[in-house]
Amino acid sequence: LGVMEPVSKGRFTKAARNLARSRIGSAVSHMREASSLFRSFSWTYACPSLNSIQMSENIFSKILRGEIPCHRVYEDEAVLAFLDVNPLAPGHTLVIPKAAVATLDLLSDDSAAAIGRVLPRLARAVMAATGATDYNILQNNGASAHQAVFHVHFHIIPKFEGKGLGIVWQPLAVEPSQLTAIRERIAARAGAQAGKD
Numbered sequence: 001l002g003v004m005e006p007v008s009k010g011r012f013t014k015a016a017r018n019l020a021r022s023r024i025g026s027a028v029s030h031m032r033e034a035s036s037l038f039r040s041f042s043w044t045y046a047c048p049s050l051n052s053i054q055m056s057e058n059i060f061s062k063i064l065r066g067e068i069p070c071h072r073v074y075e076d077e078a079v080l081a082f083l084d085v086n087p088l089a090p091g092h093t094l095v096i097p098k099a100a101v102a103t104l105d106l107l108s109d110d111s112a113a114a115i116g117r118v119l120p121r122l123a124r125a126v127m128a129a130t131g132a133t134d135y136n137i138l139q140n141n142g143a144s145a146h147q148a149v150f151h152v153h154f155h156i157i158p159k160f161e162g163k164g165l166g167i168v169w170q171p172l173a174v175e176p177s178q179l180t181a182i183r184e185r186i187a188a189r190a191g192a193q194a195g196k197d
C-alpha cells in the first residue's frame with residue numbers, strides 16, 4: 001500500500017483506490033488460506049504435546065472422565081461402549097478404548113486387543129436388543145475419512161427397516177501390476193508375518 005499517495009487534502013486517485021482494494025482483497029485471501037491450512041494441519045502427527053491437548057479436550061475424553069453423561073452399555077478396565085447420541089439406527093453404539101489416541105494406527109496392541117475381544121460380544125448384544133440381523137462396523141480415521149471425534153472409536157450400526165449406514169462404494173480400475181506394486185510396499189512395512197501371493 002506504500003505506493004498510495006494522497007493527491008490533495010486526503011483524496012486518493014482512482015488508480016490508488018483500485019490498487020488498495022486489490023491489495024486488501026489479496027491480503028484477505030491469504031489470511032483465509034492460512035486459516036484453512038491451520039485448521040487442516042495434522043497437529044496430532046506433528047506434535048505429540050498438542051496431541052495430548054487435543055485428546056484431553058474431545059468429547060469422548062470428557063465422557064471417559066465422567067464430565068458429561070452417556071448411555072453406557074458396557075465397560076471394563078480398557079474399553080467403554082455407549083449409545084451414539086445421533087444414531088443412524090436404533091441401537092447405534094460406539095466402542096472406545098480408554099487409552100486416549102486419535103486414530104486406529106496409534107492404538108497400542110493391548111488396547112486393540114481389548115477392543116477386539118469385546119466387539120463381537122457387543123455386536124451380538126446390539127443385534128439381540130434391536131432385532132436386527134445385519135449391521136456395519138465403521139471406524140473412521142482422519143477428517144477427510146469422516147472422523148469428527150479424535151478419539152479412536154468403532155461404530156456398531158444395525159441395518160434394518162431402511163435405517164443404518166449408507167455406503168458409496170466406487171472401485172478403481174487397476175492393472176494387476178499396480179496391485180503387485182502396492183502389495184509389496186505394504187507387506188514390507190507390515191512386519192514379518194505378511195504373507196506372499
Ligand code: 5GP
Pocket residue numbers: 059070071082083084085086087139140146147148149150
Ligand atoms: P465419527 O464421524 O468421528 O466416526 O463419529 C463420531 C460420532 O460421535 C458421531 O456418530 C456422533 O453422533 C457421535 N457423538 C458426537 N458427540 C457425542 C456425544 O456427546 N455423545 C455421544 N454419545 N455421541 C456423540
